[in-house]
Amino acid sequence: MFELIFILVFIATLLVTGITMMTVLAATVLSFLVLSVLGMVGVVFKLLPWLIVIAVGVWFFKNYVYSPR
Template sequence: MFEIIFVLIFIATLLVTGVTMLTVFAAAGFALAIMVLLGMVGAVIKILPWLIVIAIGIWFFKNHVHTSR
């Protein structure tokens, strides 16, 4: 949600300052791409502890549970 608000404010600021529409679209696309990328990085950091727990669980299952059968 923060990403969308940032991009909308960014576009409005460019339009108020009198920049051409082509520049506004290019800047909006670039800002949207950067914010989406940063949002994905934030999501990965947020779920990183669960990814580590899952990786340890898979390693434990492969090395201790599955080989004993």
């Protein structure tokens, strides 16, 4: 949500300062791509402890619980 608000404020600032429309579109696309990638990295860091717990659980199940026939 923060990324969307930032992009909207960024576009409004560029439009008010009198930058050309092509430059505004290029800056909008670039900022959207950068913030999307950074948002995805943030989600991965937020989920990292759960991913580690799941990986340890799968390893424990494969090595100590499940016995192949």
